[in-house]
Amino acid sequence: MKRVTWQNALGLLALSIGISSAQASTVATTACPDISQDTQLTLARYVERSLCANLDTRAAWQRVQTQRAQVGAANSGYYPSLNISASSSRDFGDRVAGTDPDQRTLSANASWLLYDFGGREADVSQAKNTLASLQASADASIHSLAAQAVTAWFNRLAAEASFASAKSSLAAAKETAEAAEKRIKVGVGTREDTLQAQTALAQAELVLIQREGELAASNGQLAVLANYPANTALTPQTTLPDPSQLSAPPALAVLMQLADERRPERIAQEQQVAAAESSLDQLAAQRLPRISLNASAGDSRNSFGQRDSGQVAVTATLPLFTGFQQRYQERGAQSQIDQQTLELDRIRQQVGLDVWLAWQQVNTARSRIDATDSLLASAAESSRAALARYRAGLGNVLNVLTAQSTLADARQQQARARFDWASARVQLARAAGLLTASPDAAFQDIQP
Structure with missing residues (x-):
């Protein structure tokens, strides 16, 4: 599995907003760029900042470094150990006449x-497998955070x-309320029409207040995920590519196969199984002799003088009986292997489900774009026609208000459909484990 870096994690940009590898490579080279002053914040800059500054990714990296030290400690078993001791003593008690109370050794x-018989090898293997598992878990944290950042961005x-x-x-x-007032003035309108128009105007004002609050809340979430205070104002770019300009995702079967190969959660759990197997091998080696050299x-x-001593010995140690401790430890280790294997099967099922759901979301979101485009066009034309008829005295205000309500809903649905589509493509890439790809290769280099 490729290691996740800030640069190749930005592969999600190629599939979500269609940037090139040259553009992705120009992302700020600083460890944690300050994006609070960007007037046109790009998704590339925002994701890099989130990956770099987030506390969860830092904690995952520290766990990896701790386990690296454990690997080194396990390798120390292959080297000899050397101890030097020195002592100086004086005897203040009763002693045999003629003996020296001072002694230096x-x-x-x-x-x-x-x-x-393989005990040290199993110990090193367990440490290395645990390290690989933690590295894959760190990759999974980066994947998850990148997906959260993209979701917050599009929200x-x-x-x-x-x-x-x-x-x-x-x-x-x-505009409708003004038209109603004008109709009353010329004697062709009714008080009921005016009240209905004013009611609709008040409702529109309430909706605007609600949308303004939602915008402020989403901006706070965007800032906090990048490790800024919630009141930090970020100004993201609002440009999205034309859906027809981006390549379609690969076939579902291809994505499922890629997910099983690349998803860091599965890789991490597979290494956990290997670590549990190494633990069992280590326990099995304890049944066999240990041959050591001592000097x-x-x-x-x-x-009264000086006395030198020295000794060299080869020692073989064979455990004969440990009170059944060895047997129960091996049973526990085997049970741990079984548990980790079951968890691996569960993760594989979840990976397949993630790809399936993300695939369906992409297809649904893409279809919604075409549908909402048509809906918006017809709703806009209907609203214009209804207002024109009302001004001409040929319609009633209910038709105008209904058409305007439909138009507002169509605008909302079109905007949400486009952002949901862009976000769904990123979620599909994450589900398939493709966020470790190079910036240009999220979907384009995957052949059915």
Whole structure:
């Protein structure tokens, strides 16, 4: 599996907003760019800032570094150990006449485990598998955070589009109210029409207030995810590509296969299974002999003289009985393997479901774009016609208000459909494990 970096994690940009690899490579080179002053904030800059500054990704990286140290500690079992000790003592109690109360000793001891039937190898393997699992988990954290950042980005844009739609609806409601007032003045309108128009105007004002609050809330979420205070004002770009200009995702079967190969959650769990198997191998090695080489040298001195000592020995140790501890430890290790294997199967099922749901969301969102475009065009024409007829004295205000309400809903649906489509493509890339691809290759280099 490719390691996730800030640069290749930006592969989501190619599929969501259609930038090129040259554009993606020009993302700020600073570790954590300050995007609060960007007047036209790009998705590339926002995702990079979120990945770099978020506390969860930093914590995941520290866990990886801790486990790297554990791998080094496991490898130390292949090297000999050497100890030197020195002591100086004086005896203040009763002693045999003629003996020296002062005693000085210097000794050195060396021990080297020569062979243990794979115990050290299993220990190192467990540490390495755990490290690989933590690295994959860190990748999964980056994937998850990147998806959260994109979701927050498009929610912010959708909230802004909803606010703009509410402003347009308010303007239309004011126009209708003015038309109703003019009809009363010329003697062709009714008080009921005026009251209905004013009611619709008040409702449009309430909707605008609500949309403004939603916009502020989405901007706060956008800022916090990038590790800024919630009141930090970010100004993201609102341009989205034409759906017809981006390539379609690969076939569903291809994406499911890619997900099973690349999803970091599955890779992390697979390494957990391997680590559990190494633990069982380590316990099994404890049943077998351990052959070690030991050497010692010493020097002892007092007022009567000096005495040197030394020894070299090869020792074989075979455990005969441990009170059934070994048996139960191996049973526990085997049970742990079974649990981790079941969890791996569950994750594989979830990965397949994630791809399936994301695939359906992309197709649904793409179809909604065409449908909402047609809906908006017809609703706009209907609203214009209804207002023109009302001004000419040929219609009633209910038809105008109904047409305007339909138009406001159509604007809202069109904006949401486009942002949902862009977000759904990113979610599909994440579900398929493609956020580790290069910036140009999210979907384009995957062949059916």
